[in-house]
Every structure is written in structure tokens, then in C-alpha cells.
Amino acid sequence: MAIDRDKYRRLFIDEAREGLAQIGNELVELESSTLKGTSGGAPGARFDAVFRHAHSLKGMGAAMGYTRFAVLAHRLEDLADLGRQGQTLPQAAYDLLLEGCDVLEGCVDAVAQGAEDPDAKDLAVRVAAFVEQLRGPPTATATIHRPAPTESVLPTPTKPQAAATNPGPASTSTPARAWGRGSVLLRVHIAADATLPLVRAFVVHRTLASMPGWVETVPAPEALRQKELPEFTAHRVLTLRFLPGTDTSAMVAAARSAQGVADVVVETEAELVPAEKEEKKAAVDEDRTVRVRTALLDDLIDSVGEVLLARSRLRVLAARMDEPELVDLVDEIDRLARELHGGVVAARMTPLSFMAERLPRVVRDLARQQQKTIDFTMIGMDIELDRAILDELQAPLIHMLRNAVDHAHEGNVARAARGRPAMMKLVLRAVRDRDRVLLELKDDGKGMDPVRIKQKALEKGLIDKARADALSPEQALELVCLPGFSTTDEVTETSGRGVGMDVVKATLEKLGGALRLASAPGQGTTLTLELPLTVAIIQVLVVDVGATNDGYVIPVARVERALAVEEVDVSSASGRSFLRVGEALLPLFDLAVLLGLRPAAESPAPPARFGGTAILVAAGAHLVAFRVDRILGQEEVVAKPLGAPLSTLSYVAGAAILADGRAAFLLEPQRLLDDDGLRGAGAPTVARVG
Amino acid sequence: MAKRVLIVDDAVFMRDMIKDIFSGGEFEIVGEAVHGVEAVDKYKELRPDLVTMDIVMPFKSGIEATKEILSFDDKACIVMCSALGQESLVMEAIEAGAVDFIIKPFKAEEVLDVVNKVLAARR
Numbered sequence: 001m002a003i004d005r006d007k008y009r010r011l012f013i014d015e016a017r018e019g020l021a022q023i024g025n026e027l028v029e030l031e032s033s034t035l036k037g038t039s040g041g042a043p044g045a046r047f048d049a050v051f052r053h054a055h056s057l058k059g060m061g062a063a064m065g066y067t068r069f070a071v072l073a074h075r076l077e078d079l080a081d082l083g084r085q086g087q088t089l090p091q092a093a094y095d096l097l098l099e100g101c102d103v104l105e106g107c108v109d110a111v112a113q114g115a116e117d118p119d120a121k122d123l124a125v126r127v128a129a130f131v132e133q134l135r136g137p138p139t140a141t142a143t144i145h146r147p148a149p150t151e152s153v154l155p156t157p158t159k160p161q162a163a164a165t166n167p168g169p170a171s172t173s174t175p176a177r178a179w180g181r182g183s184v185l186l187r188v189h190i191a192a193d194a195t196l197p198l199v200r201a202f203v204v205h206r207t208l209a210s211m212p213g214w215v216e217t218v219p220a221p222e223a224l225r226q227k228e229l230p231e232f233t234a235h236r237v238l239t240l241r242f243l244p245g246t247d248t249s250a251m252v253a254a255a256r257s258a259q260g261v262a263d264v265v266v267e268t269e270a271e272l273v274p275a276e277k278e279e280k281k282a283a284v285d286e287d288r289t290v291r292v293r294t295a296l297l298d299d300l301i302d303s304v305g306e307v308l309l310a311r312s313r314l315r316v317l318a319a320r321m322d323e324p325e326l327v328d329l330v331d332e333i334d335r336l337a338r339e340l341h342g343g344v345v346a347a348r349m350t351p352l353s354f355m356a357e358r359l360p361r362v363v364r365d366l367a368r369q370q371q372k373t374i375d376f377t378m379i380g381m382d383i384e385l386d387r388a389i390l391d392e393l394q395a396p397l398i399h400m401l402r403n404a405v406d407h408a409h410e411g412n413v414a415r416a417a418r419g420r421p422a423m424m425k426l427v428l429r430a431v432r433d434r435d436r437v438l439l440e441l442k443d444d445g446k447g448m449d450p451v452r453i454k455q456k457a458l459e460k461g462l463i464d465k466a467r468a469d470a471l472s473p474e475q476a477l478e479l480v481c482l483p484g485f486s487t488t489d490e491v492t493e494t495s496g497r498g499v500g501m502d503v504v505k506a507t508l509e510k511l512g513g514a515l516r517l518a519s520a521p522g523q524g525t526t527l528t529l530e531l532p533l534t535v536a537i538i539q540v541l542v543v544d545v546g547a548t549n550d551g552y553v554i555p556v557a558r559v560e561r562a563l564a565v566e567e568v569d570v571s572s573a574s575g576r577s578f579l580r581v582g583e584a585l586l587p588l589f590d591l592a593v594l595l596g597l598r599p600a601a602e603s604p605a606p607p608a609r610f611g612g613t614a615i616l617v618a619a620g621a622h623l624v625a626f627r628v629d630r631i632l633g634q635e636e637v638v639a640k641p642l643g644a645p646l647s648t649l650s651y652v653a654g655a656a657i658l659a660d661g662r663a664a665f666l667l668e669p670q671r672l673l674d675d676d677g678l679r680g681a682g683a684p685t686v687a688r689v690g
Numbered sequence: 691m692a693k694r695v696l697i698v699d700d701a702v703f704m705r706d707m708i709k710d711i712f713s714g715g716e717f718e719i720v721g722e723a724v725h726g727v728e729a730v731d732k733y734k735e736l737r738p739d740l741v742t743m744d745i746v747m748p749f750k751s752g753i754e755a756t757k758e759i760l761s762f763d764d765k766a767c768i769v770m771c772s773a774l775g776q777e778s779l780v781m782e783a784i785e786a787g788a789v790d791f792i793i794k795p796f797k798a799e800e801v802l803d804v805v806n807k808v809l810a811a812r813r
Binding site (some may be wrong): 195198201203254257 | 777778780781784785789790791793803804807810811
């Protein structure tokens with residue numbers, strides 16, 4: 001029988017990763033509540049979850065033939081079992097369990113890359129020894145009687161009376177086990193007149209479980225130890241699962257010739273799908289989810305963009321033909337396209353927790369490496385963001401967390417010396433702010449010292465003296481985002497190599513977001529990531545630049561204000577223009593000149609009449625004014641990245657399709673200044689009046 | 691070649707009954723033991739092909755004897771003979787490594803059936 005192991009492999013990889021992440025979280029929670037001395041919910045329940053996940057991993061691994069993976073998972077299950085039985089586990093147990101998760105994850109990674117599961121025997125042996133040690137010297141009975149596992153991957157036998165009987169502990173099947181389809185199931189019917197049917201079933205199990213390809217037996221052998229098992233007694237069927245494609249003729253022969261066996265039936269699990277589906281439909285609620293690859297979502301949003309574009313052209317055509325019926329139809333298509341669009345955008349929305357679930361583990365490991373104690377909490381992780389943003393966000397966030405552990409926490413002793421609790425509070429909090437999400441990472445660590453930051457930047461030659469002197473304390477903080485900056489004297493393993501904050505900032509800008517820093521010595525640090533909800537759909541201002549017919553759009557999120565440029569508000573100094581807004585003087589640039597659409601000489605030179613509209617855009621901590629000829633309107637567009645060579649223009653974020661079907665350039669105007677010199681040494685930076 | 695059998699039971703009645711069952715020529719009774727300690731000694735001495743083992747016996751239970759025999763020879767083929775009502779003991783013995791079990795009172799065919807199957811599987 002040919003098997004498509006590849007199909008199951010993908011499911012295995014996804015589900016195993018998810019399970020491992022959940023084990024990690026439970027463990028970190030358990031450990032931190034132990035450290036804090038708080039109960040943190042019932043530890044038994046958490047260990048129960050760890051146990052169940054490990055149990056599932058074992059089953060999955062075995063089903064896929066990843067024996068080494070399965071064996072290690074089994075050992076972890078044993079260790080977690082002690083915890084759920086109420087035994088207080090030492091710190092080393094958490095270390096072992098987490099190490100086990102890492103090794104299993106390594107196995108999954110290997111499998112994902114098409115390799116076999118690597119050898120994990122060493123750790124499995126260590127865990128087993130540890131479990132033995134915790135269990136203490138063997139008692140007279142020598143066996144530990146575990147409570148029977150309450151879950152199973154096998155559906156109940158198909159005999160009609162089986163469905164009617166009380167669903168015992170061995171009959172519940174978990175819906176997430178699609179990977180098990182295709183398994184070969186051996187249904188062994190124990191003879192009605194067989195004595196001690198449970199023991200008989202155990203003997204059969206033992207005979208068959210030693211044969212190649214065996215995955216599991218239901219009822220579980222542990223359950224057979226009980227005096228009574230009504231579910232089993234009712235129909236006397238023992239089900240053994242073998243790997244998909246296993247040749248079971250030898251097993252069937254062995255089972256048939258075994259004492260007390262009335263009949264043996266072989267099934268492949270796929271045959272059960274219809275019945276199984278029925279069962280599942282009833283069991284799962286409407287929150288049921290499916291996995292969709294991000295690439296597929298990208299394709300979908302692209303297709304929807306095309307539909308919207310076609311609709312726009314249709315609309316123009318319909319208007320020209322003056323055909324009322326056609327106009328109605330276009331309206332209908334318009335409505336449907338918007339609905340479709342909304343649906344696809346919604347499908348891309350994923351809760352932050354999807355990305356954040358690994359973070360507590362990251363913090364925990366870093367803190368432990370450095371013997372620092374950190375109380376890390378996450379708030380608002382149910383807020384949803386575009387999946388594409390989440391995918392990009394993980395690396396920057398991990399870097400920020402590392403910074404917090406490495407730098408903000410100066411060590412338990414040093415903190416105590418400053419009169420602060422040794423345990424640093426670190427909070428990751430997400431809040432919705434209109435069409436943005438603010439993701440804030442706040443610590444009560446040592447804070448950042450602007451004076452020292454300036455010094456460092458000077459030493460590293462990142463800025464010159466004049467520029468350093470001109471910087472306000474809050475501007476000085478931003479220097480840490482320059483490439484090649486690092487404030488620690490010692491280079492730690494994970495951060496402090498000077499790569500990082502510049503990458504964090506660049507990533508955010510690429511996503512159409514922004515980074516804000518707030519800190520003071522001894523006052524802790526707050527990093528705020530400003531994120532758009534989605535990268536696929538953005539609100540833009542459509543502007544006329546240089547009186548051309550080309551379309552240019554600027555993300556509304558970038559725009560602080562738009563105002564008419566009055567002659568009286570424009571001034572100039574050393575060949576540069578400034579716009580007075582309230583009490584501030586903002587640098588004023590003609591977008592048409594910056595884009596090379598109009599020679600600088602033709603730009604109405606101040607203080608002559610300037611005209612047009614100024615769009616105020618935040619560039620870092622400052623506001624900058626860009627003059628456009630006219631604002632044509634505001635609309636919602638689907639942004640698409642540009643291909644080379646246009647993609648090399650940093651200030652063009654992509655192309656957008658306007659409602660009338662025209663293509664437009666999506667501008668990131670503040671990027672135009674990167675070359676022009678707001679950042680460069682000695683540039684005439686923002687002059688603030690008052 | 692006849693299979694060599696060691697019978698372990700503290701009751702003469704049971705030993706005689708089992709002897710009768712195995713009298714067909716395919717089996718040779720090489721020894722008898724009346725308690726667990728003797729069972730272990732005789733096993734080491736005789737190395738039989740099959741042991742029928744009572745569970746509840748003086749000095750050393752059949753379960754303990756089974757464990758000791760198996761730790762001496764993990765290929766030992768031991769069939770438990772137990773009275774009804776001792777399910778948990780039978781399970782314990784099976785878990786300890788006994789290959790199968792017979793419940794008393796038993797019929798001759800039943801015993802031979804179990805034993806033949808067990809020995810066939812061992813070949």
C-alpha cells in the first residue's frame with residue numbers, strides 16, 4: 001500500500017510546533033509562578049496540559065515513524081505526569097522539560113527540511129533517569145499506577161451497538177488529529193466466552209505492540225489494568241493502530257491464532273472519515289480554525305486587488321455607455337467586490353498571541369542565562385493584525401526583549417543596590433488606537449542616558465560635535481537606532497553587538513509603522529511600536545505633484561496635518577525654506593523638486609508667493625512640511641510592492657491602484673530626506689521657535 | 691521432541707490434573723514445584739520449555755517467582771494458572787512477563803490450546 005507520508009508531514013510539523021510552543025508557555029508560567037511564590041492557578045492543571053501535549057506529540061511522532069522523537073516525548077510525558085500528580089518538581093525538572101522541547105523542536109525543524117528526526121537518545125535517557133530519581137526507590141509492587149489517559153486518537157469501532165454504548169474514557173477522539181488518517185486499524189474482537197477479557201486483551205496488545213509499525217492501542221494498556229472498563233466490556237473490541245501502509249498480515253495471523261480472539265478486522269482509517277466528520281461537526285464550535293499559508297493569503301489579496309481594478313474600469317465604461325441596467329450591475333459587483341475584499345482582509349487578521357506565544361520562553365531563557373529575574377507579562381495579545389505584519393514583527397520584538405534583559409536589567413545585585421526589587425518588571429502591551437495598533441514594551445530597568453548615548457555616538461564617529469550639541473535629550477535617544485550603535489561596554493551573547501535597533505526601526509518603517517522611544521536614567525524605558533492594522537489596504541491622500549497627471553499617493557498614517565501654504569508663513573534662511581506652523585518653524589520642501597519633476601530654479605522661491613498645500617509628515621521626532629500642488633482626494637487602496645529597478649527607490653513604498661483604475665506611486669516622503677540630510681552631520685535640523 | 695514442562699502448584703490435586711492433561715506424548719513433565727522458591731530453583735536446574743505457574747503459593751508467590759525466573763532467563767515461557775477472582779493478580783503476572791494465563795477450573799483442551807499456541811509463537 002503506497003502512503004503519502006508527505007501530506008501528513010506538513011500537518012505533523014504544524015501541529016508539533018504548536019504543541020511544543022504551548023508546552024513551553026505552560027512551563028514558563030509554572031516556573032515563574034513558583035519563583036514569585038504565587039499559586040498562578042492550579043499547577044496540576046498546567047502540568048496536565050503539558051502532559052497531554054507531550055502525550056499527543058508522542059502519538060504523532062510514532063504515527064509518522066519518528067521513533068526517536070516519540071521516545072523523547074514519552075519521557076517528557078512521564079516527567080510531566082509526576083507534576084500533575086502533585087509532586088513538587090525541582091528547578092532542574094523545568095530545565096529538562098524545556099530542553100526537551102528544544103530538542104523536539106530541532107527534530108521538527110529537521111523533519112521540515114526533509115531530514116529524519118535526529119538522535120535524541122541522550123536526553124531521553126537523562127530524563128528517564130531523572131524521572132526514576134524523582135519517583136524514588138521502587139516499591140513492592142514496582143509499578144506506578146497512572147490514571148488512565150482520558151484521550152485517544154482512535155475513533156470508536158464502527159459496530160452500531162458501540163455508538164449506542166456509554167462513551168467511556170477511551171472513546172473520545174480529538175478533532176485535531178487529521179494527521180492520523182490513513183493509519184491501519186486492527187480491530188481485535190475478544191471472544192465472548194474468553195475468561196478475563198481485559199487481561200486477554202492485554203496479552204493480545206502485548207503480542208501485537210511488539211510488531212513493526214505499531215502506534216497505539218485503544219483502550220490504552222494502562223486502562224486495561226482497571227477491574228472494569230464498561231466501554232470495552234460492552235463490545236470487547238481492542239483496536240490497534242499501525243502506521244499508514246503497514247503490512248498487517250503477520251499481525252492478523254498472530255491475532256487470529258491468539259487465545260480468546262474471536263475475529264480480527266483490518267481497516268484503514270480513511271474509511272471512517274464520513275462517520276468521523278459527523279462526530280466532529282457536533283463536537284467543535286464555530287471558532288474552529290483552519291491553517292492557511294501566508295502565501296495563499298497574499299495571492300488572494302492580489303486577486304481581490306485585480307477584481308477591484310477591473311470593477312473600476314467597468315464603472316468608467318458603464319458611465320460612458322449610459323446604460324442604467326449596466327450601472328446597476330456595476331454597483332452590485334462593486335458591493336460584492338468590497339465584501340470579498342473585507343473578507344480577505346479579515347482572513348489575514350491574526351491575533352498577536354500567534355506571534356507572541358514564544359516570547360515568555362525567550363525572556364525566561366535569557367534571564368536565566370544571565371541570572372537575572374524578570375517578571376514578564378503580556379497584555380492585549382488578542383488584538384489582531386495583518387498576518388504579514390506579524391510575520392515581520394517577531395524578529396524585532398525578540399531583539400527588543402533581548403535588549404531589555406541584557407541592558408535594562410543591570411543584574412539582581414546592582415538593582416538591589418539601587419533600592420529596586422531584584423525582579424525587573426517587563427510588560428508587553430498592545431492597544432488599538434484607531435486604525436493603528438500600539439505595541440509597547442515597558443521595563444522598570446536602569447533607563448537610557450542621553451548624555452552617554454551622545455558620547456558613544458561621538459566616539460563611534462556616527463555624529464559630529466556640533467550635531468551632538470544640537471540634539472535634545474529625546475533626539476539623543478534616537479541615536480541608538482543608527483546602524484553601528486551600541487551602548488554596552490561588554491558585548492553579550494545576544495545583543496549589544498550594535499546590530500539591532502537600526503534593523504528594528506527599518507522593519508517598522510517598511511511596514512508603514514514607526515518606533516518611539518521614551519527613557520530617562522533610572523526611570524526605565526518604554527519602546528512603542530506603532531503599527532498599521534494591515535499592510536494590504538491603506539488609506540492614502542491622492543496628491544498632484546508638479547502639476548503632472550501622474551498619480552502620487554501618501555499614506556494618511558504618515559500625515560500629521562495638511563494646510564494651505566500662505567505666503568506670510570514662508571520664510572527662508574541659507575537657501576532653505578521654512579513654514580511657520582503655530583509657534584514652530586518647519587523645514588519646507590517642494591515635493592516636485594525632490595522628485596525631480598520640476599527644476600529647483602522654477603520652484604517659486606520664497607518669500608515670493610508659494611501657494612499649494614503643505615503636508616506635514618513626521619520624520620523621526622520632527623515634523624517636516626512637503627509642498628504639493630493639490631490634494632485630489634483620499635481613498636483606500638491596495639498597495640503592491642514594486643519590482644526592480646523601482647524597488648530600489650526607498651521613498652517609493654509601492655504601487656497603488658486608484659479607484660478610477662489608474663496606477664499611482666505610493667510615496668514615503670520622509671525617506672526623500674535621507675539623502676538630503678536631516679540625518680547627515682551638520683544639516684540644518686528642525687528649528688523650533690518658542 | 692517432546693516439550694519439557696515444569697509444573698508449579700501447591701495443591702497436589704492441581705498438579706495431578708495438569709500432569710494428566712500433558713500426558714498425551716507431546717509433553718514430558720520434567721519436574722514439579724510446590725512453592726515459589728522451589729519453582730525458581732527447579733527452573734534453574736531443569737531449564738524446561740514451559741512452566742505452568744500457580745499464583746497464590748506459600749513462601750514466594752507465583753508472581754515473584756515469575757519475575758525471578760525471567761530475570762534469570764528472559765526467554766522463559768511461563769503460563770499462569772489462576773483461580774477466578776484474581777484478575778488483578780493475573781494482570782500483574784502478565785505485566786511481570788508471563789506469556790499467557792489459564793483460569794481454573796479448566797478443561798483439558800483449553801489448557802492444551804493455550805500452551806500449544808504459546809509454544810508455537812515462541813518457535
